[in-house]
Amino acid sequence: MQLYNSLTHKKEEFYTNEPGKVKIYTCGPTVYHFAHIGNLRTYIMEDVLVRYLGFLGYDVLRVMNITDVGHLSSDADTGEDKMLKGAKREHKTVMEIADFYTKAFFSDADKLNIKRPDVTQPATGCITEFIDMISALLEKGYAYQAGGNVYFDTSKLDKYYVFGEHDAEDLEVGVRDGVEADGNKRNKADFVLWFTKSKFEDQELKWDSPWGYGYPGWHIECSAISLKYCGEYLDIHCGGIDNQFPHHTNEIAQSESYLGHKWCNFWFHVLHLNTASGKMSKSSGKFLTLSVLEEQGIDPLAYRYFCLNSHYRKNLVYSEEALENAAKAYKKLRQRCAALKDEGEISAEALEGFRSKFKEALDNDMNTSLALTAVYDVLKADENDATKRAAVADMDTVLCLDLLTPYPEEKKEEEEGDPAILAKIAERAAAKKAKDYARADAIRAELAAEGITLIDTPQGTTYKRG
Ligand code: AMP
Ligand code: ZN
Numbered sequence: 001m002q003l004y005n006s007l008t009h010k011k012e013e014f015y016t017n018e019p020g021k022v023k024i025y026t027c028g029p030t031v032y033h034f035a036h037i038g039n040l041r042t043y044i045m046e047d048v049l050v051r052y053l054g055f056l057g058y059d060v061l062r063v064m065n066i067t068d069v070g071h072l073s074s075d076a077d078t079g080e081d082k083m084l085k086g087a088k089r090e091h092k093t094v095m096e097i098a099d100f101y102t103k104a105f106f107s108d109a110d111k112l113n114i115k116r117p118d119v120t121q122p123a124t125g126c127i128t129e130f131i132d133m134i135s136a137l138l139e140k141g142y143a144y145q146a147g148g149n150v151y152f153d154t155s156k157l158d159k160y161y162v163f164g165e166h167d168a169e170d171l172e173v174g175v176r177d178g179v180e181a182d183g184n185k186r187n188k189a190d191f192v193l194w195f196t197k198s199k200f201e202d203q204e205l206k207w208d209s210p211w212g213y214g215y216p217g218w219h220i221e222c223s224a225i226s227l228k229y230c231g232e233y234l235d236i237h238c239g240g241i242d243n244q245f246p247h248h249t250n251e252i253a254q255s256e257s258y259l260g261h262k263w264c265n266f267w268f269h270v271l272h273l274n275t276a277s278g279k280m281s282k283s284s285g286k287f288l289t290l291s292v293l294e295e296q297g298i299d300p301l302a303y304r305y306f307c308l309n310s311h312y313r314k315n316l317v318y319s320e321e322a323l324e325n326a327a328k329a330y331k332k333l334r335q336r337c338a339a340l341k342d343e344g345e346i347s348a349e350a351l352e353g354f355r356s357k358f359k360e361a362l363d364n365d366m367n368t369s370l371a372l373t374a375v376y377d378v379l380k381a382d383e384n385d386a387t388k389r390a391a392v393a394d395m396d397t398v399l400c401l402d403l404l405t406p407y408p409e410e411k412k413e414e415e416e417g418d419p420a421i422l423a424k425i426a427e428r429a430a431a432k433k434a435k436d437y438a439r440a441d442a443i444r445a446e447l448a449a450e451g452i453t454l455i456d457t458p459q460g461t462t463y464k465r466g
Pocket of ligand 2: 026
């Protein structure tokens, strides 16, 4: 398999440290809010990678952290902890926020057929490991204490900007929102390993440490958690492209200084989901969640299909229209696949031919859109249904689009209602709440024109046709 490596800027033949075994570390979500569909794009594409490695016969160990402490509002170690921000927003404790949004994240992941990692580790569960690693870095002379914090000393490295696309200027980007640059740093690129109460005094979760009562920096989490579960040699490290700098650059600095040797071979970065106005981000407050898509009548797996239709190393632009078109195409594809009968004798030769086209696509730096084309080619082929069905089943172990499960359209409407009508009902309820009765009445009239009668009950609004 040829896989693009962000570290070397080229596609490389994939190799592992141990034969047949792949150890993958993934930066997990910062659980102060719902994951947006941009975050989910990254996890979908990582899931395809994991599943494809399994398809190729590798024994895969995948580890993911849950960031529930230490990720500050700015990547340059300034501003408030994002978790605290979430807690204040919702008048809850940080741990309540973490618990709620971790569950929400996995619920979204389940709907998208994203396989759960083998290990999921909240950062707050590994404080001892962080302290041990920071102590070792101090001992080896790679870290220093200043102003109550412990910093990593980037001047001790031969090369800090390992991905090659960043420089000191990029750090300015992280210092924003009117917060001042940290005067304790010896070098502009230095970053915090441990914060103490001398700074950010309202931090909710703090722990004892040799350097005072405080909390870890965000970057140390991933280094220590990866080392704990994956050992000294990592095969692939994943994340969204915004993690490359400073987060992954800092992870490499810490881990390799601590270990004294190269740490991870492949760096897999997924490019962003953008809207017409730029990158979708949680901090902007304007973002789409999977639940919002569902309210709009979009099947979560249609969003997976939308993502698979473009290459992970290209920005993907979201628009309602593009997603709706993908949803229509997905529904059609699934209906065609699910309609394949279990008739005829499976042709092993044809099956092998289909499989090799599919592999060719994914072996070329995970070309998922070509892998989808391979499914369409199966449907078009002059083979019996049983062979086609077997080929689709094979490919769907990686694509995970539930292609052989009948599309639940009618059943769904019977049980839960038509999503488009339900969305209108929700819009009408919101209009009523906002005392916009003209809009509420207009929605009722609009639906009546389509033969749909709304029934208001104390429990809410339902509808009937005719
Ligand atoms: P966070 O929860 O902010 O720590 O981010 C979780 C993951 O989503 C990280 O791997 C980010 O790099 C990734 N990510 C953030 N924004 C986007 C976006 N707009 N498109 C794709 N991935 C993103
Ligand atoms: Zn990370």
